Protein backbone atom coordinates (compact mmCIF):
# COMPACT_ATOMS: atom_id res chain seq x y z
CA UNK A 1 0.00 0.00 0.00
CA UNK A 2 1.42 3.34 -1.02
CA UNK A 3 0.79 6.16 1.41
CA UNK A 4 1.80 9.58 0.16
CA UNK A 5 1.29 10.89 3.68
CA UNK A 6 4.11 8.59 4.75
CA UNK A 7 6.42 10.04 2.09
CA UNK A 8 5.62 13.54 3.28
CA UNK A 9 6.17 12.50 6.90
CA UNK A 10 9.61 11.16 6.01
CA UNK A 11 10.44 14.36 4.16
CA UNK A 12 9.37 16.38 7.22
CA UNK A 13 11.58 14.15 9.33
CA UNK A 14 14.48 14.82 6.96
CA UNK A 15 13.97 18.56 7.36
CA UNK A 16 13.90 18.27 11.16
CA UNK A 17 17.01 16.10 11.21
CA UNK A 18 18.94 18.47 8.94
CA UNK A 19 17.69 21.52 10.81
CA UNK A 20 19.03 20.07 14.06
CA UNK A 21 22.32 18.91 12.62
CA UNK A 22 23.22 21.56 10.04
CA UNK A 23 21.38 24.63 11.37
CA UNK A 24 21.48 24.09 15.12
CA UNK A 25 17.68 23.92 15.04
CA UNK A 26 17.32 27.59 14.18
CA UNK A 27 14.99 27.27 11.20
CA UNK A 28 11.26 27.06 11.68
CA UNK A 29 9.86 24.14 9.79
CA UNK A 30 7.90 25.39 6.79
CA UNK A 31 5.09 23.50 5.12
CA UNK A 32 6.78 20.49 3.53
CA UNK A 33 5.27 19.11 0.35
CA UNK A 34 6.14 16.45 -2.20
CA UNK A 35 4.43 17.59 -5.37
CA UNK A 36 5.24 17.34 -9.05
CA UNK A 37 6.52 20.47 -10.72
CA UNK A 38 4.70 19.77 -13.95
CA UNK A 39 7.70 19.08 -16.11
CA UNK A 40 9.68 22.24 -15.48
CA UNK A 41 12.61 20.14 -14.32
CA UNK A 42 13.14 21.50 -10.83
CA UNK A 43 14.32 19.26 -8.02
CA UNK A 44 12.65 21.40 -5.40
CA UNK A 45 11.71 24.88 -4.36
CA UNK A 46 11.33 27.15 -1.39
CA UNK A 47 8.52 29.64 -1.67
CA UNK A 48 9.49 33.28 -1.36
CA UNK A 49 6.30 34.10 0.52
CA UNK A 50 4.45 32.56 3.40
CA UNK A 51 1.88 30.85 1.25
CA UNK A 52 0.43 28.60 3.94
CA UNK A 53 -1.40 29.77 6.98
CA UNK A 54 -2.96 28.27 10.04
CA UNK A 55 -5.02 30.24 12.50
CA UNK A 56 -2.20 32.42 13.74
CA UNK A 57 0.89 31.95 11.66
CA UNK A 58 2.15 31.99 8.09
CA UNK A 59 4.53 29.43 6.63
CA UNK A 60 6.74 29.26 3.60
CA UNK A 61 6.78 26.01 1.62
CA UNK A 62 9.63 23.70 0.78
CA UNK A 63 8.69 21.25 -1.92
CA UNK A 64 10.75 18.28 -2.98
CA UNK A 65 9.55 17.55 -6.49
CA UNK A 66 7.81 14.22 -6.75
CA UNK A 67 9.35 13.40 -10.12
CA UNK A 68 12.81 13.29 -8.60
CA UNK A 69 12.28 12.00 -5.09
CA UNK A 70 13.57 8.56 -6.08
CA UNK A 71 17.11 9.79 -6.65
CA UNK A 72 19.89 8.45 -4.41
CA UNK A 73 19.54 9.71 -0.86
CA UNK A 74 22.61 11.94 -1.14
CA UNK A 75 21.05 13.82 -4.03
CA UNK A 76 17.66 14.26 -2.38
CA UNK A 77 19.48 15.41 0.75
CA UNK A 78 21.42 17.97 -1.30
CA UNK A 79 18.15 19.28 -2.74
CA UNK A 80 16.67 19.59 0.76
CA UNK A 81 19.75 21.43 2.03
CA UNK A 82 19.70 23.69 -1.03
CA UNK A 83 16.13 24.72 -0.27
CA UNK A 84 16.98 25.11 3.42
CA UNK A 85 19.75 27.55 2.47
CA UNK A 86 17.16 29.60 0.58
CA UNK A 87 14.86 29.40 3.61
CA UNK A 88 17.66 30.65 5.88
CA UNK A 89 18.36 33.56 3.54
CA UNK A 90 14.69 34.45 3.18
CA UNK A 91 14.32 34.38 6.95
CA UNK A 92 17.30 36.70 7.35
CA UNK A 93 16.37 39.06 4.53
CA UNK A 94 19.38 38.04 2.45
CA UNK A 95 18.74 38.33 -1.27
CA UNK A 96 20.34 35.26 -2.81
CA UNK A 97 18.76 35.14 -6.27
CA UNK A 98 17.93 37.48 -9.10
CA UNK A 99 16.49 37.16 -12.59
CA UNK A 100 13.14 36.01 -11.26
CA UNK A 101 14.70 33.38 -9.04
CA UNK A 102 16.93 31.77 -11.64
CA UNK A 103 20.32 33.33 -10.94
CA UNK A 104 21.97 32.30 -7.67
CA UNK A 105 24.46 34.84 -6.38
CA UNK A 106 27.45 34.58 -4.03
CA UNK A 107 25.21 35.06 -0.99
CA UNK A 108 23.55 31.78 -1.83
CA UNK A 109 26.92 30.05 -2.11
CA UNK A 110 28.04 31.52 1.23
CA UNK A 111 25.00 30.37 3.18
CA UNK A 112 24.91 26.97 1.50
CA UNK A 113 28.59 26.28 2.09
CA UNK A 114 28.32 27.43 5.70
CA UNK A 115 25.77 24.63 6.08
CA UNK A 116 27.59 21.67 4.56
CA UNK A 117 26.92 22.02 0.85
CA UNK A 118 29.40 22.45 -1.94
CA UNK A 119 28.38 24.91 -4.65
CA UNK A 120 29.80 25.19 -8.14
CA UNK A 121 29.12 27.86 -10.70
CA UNK A 122 26.73 27.41 -13.60
CA UNK A 123 27.17 29.64 -16.62
CA UNK A 124 23.52 30.61 -16.80
CA UNK A 125 22.18 30.07 -13.28
CA UNK A 126 25.12 31.22 -11.18
CA UNK A 127 26.15 29.58 -7.90
CA UNK A 128 23.58 26.85 -8.09
CA UNK A 129 25.26 23.50 -8.84
CA UNK A 130 24.76 21.72 -5.55
CA UNK A 131 26.39 18.70 -3.98
CA UNK A 132 26.90 17.61 -0.38
CA UNK A 133 30.17 18.63 1.24
CA UNK A 134 32.24 15.62 2.25
CA UNK A 135 31.39 15.91 5.96
CA UNK A 136 27.67 16.05 5.20
CA UNK A 137 27.82 13.06 2.85
CA UNK A 138 29.65 11.11 5.52
CA UNK A 139 27.21 12.06 8.25
CA UNK A 140 24.14 11.31 6.15
CA UNK A 141 25.57 7.92 5.18
CA UNK A 142 25.82 7.10 8.87
CA UNK A 143 22.35 8.23 9.82
CA UNK A 144 20.32 5.28 10.83
CA UNK A 145 18.44 3.83 7.85
CA UNK A 146 18.93 6.76 5.48
CA UNK A 147 17.24 4.74 2.76
CA UNK A 148 14.12 5.00 4.85
CA UNK A 149 13.56 8.29 3.11
CA UNK A 150 13.32 6.51 -0.20
CA UNK A 151 9.99 4.84 -0.11
CA UNK A 152 8.49 5.32 -3.51
CA UNK A 153 8.88 6.82 -6.91
CA UNK A 154 6.28 8.74 -8.81
CA UNK A 155 6.17 7.41 -12.35
CA UNK A 156 6.11 8.13 -15.14
CA UNK A 157 7.94 11.41 -15.10
CA UNK A 158 5.95 14.17 -16.61
CA UNK A 159 7.77 14.36 -19.91
CA UNK A 160 9.55 11.43 -21.57
CA UNK A 161 12.03 13.79 -23.18
CA UNK A 162 12.85 15.20 -19.77
CA UNK A 163 13.20 11.74 -18.38
CA UNK A 164 16.03 10.84 -20.72
CA UNK A 165 17.76 14.08 -19.84
CA UNK A 166 17.30 13.52 -16.12
CA UNK A 167 20.50 13.39 -14.13
CA UNK A 168 21.92 9.92 -13.85
CA UNK A 169 22.39 8.48 -10.40
CA UNK A 170 25.55 9.71 -8.79
CA UNK A 171 26.24 12.75 -10.88
CA UNK A 172 25.55 15.13 -8.06
CA UNK A 173 22.54 16.97 -6.77
CA UNK A 174 22.46 19.90 -9.11
CA UNK A 175 19.35 21.19 -10.73
CA UNK A 176 18.90 20.76 -14.43
CA UNK A 177 16.95 23.97 -14.32
CA UNK A 178 16.31 25.92 -11.18
CA UNK A 179 12.77 27.27 -11.46
CA UNK A 180 12.12 26.22 -7.91
CA UNK A 181 11.14 29.43 -6.24
CA UNK A 182 9.39 31.58 -8.74
CA UNK A 183 6.90 33.77 -6.96
CA UNK A 184 4.38 33.28 -9.75
CA UNK A 185 4.66 29.58 -9.48
CA UNK A 186 4.11 29.58 -5.77
CA UNK A 187 1.60 32.28 -5.09
CA UNK A 188 -1.29 30.10 -6.08
CA UNK A 189 -0.37 27.22 -3.83
CA UNK A 190 -2.37 27.37 -0.65
Ligand SMILES: [Zn+2]
Pocket residue numbers: 082086104128178180
Ligand atom coordinates in the same frame (compact mmCIF):
# COMPACT_ATOMS: atom_id res chain seq x y z
ZN1 LIG B 1 17.95 27.44 -5.62
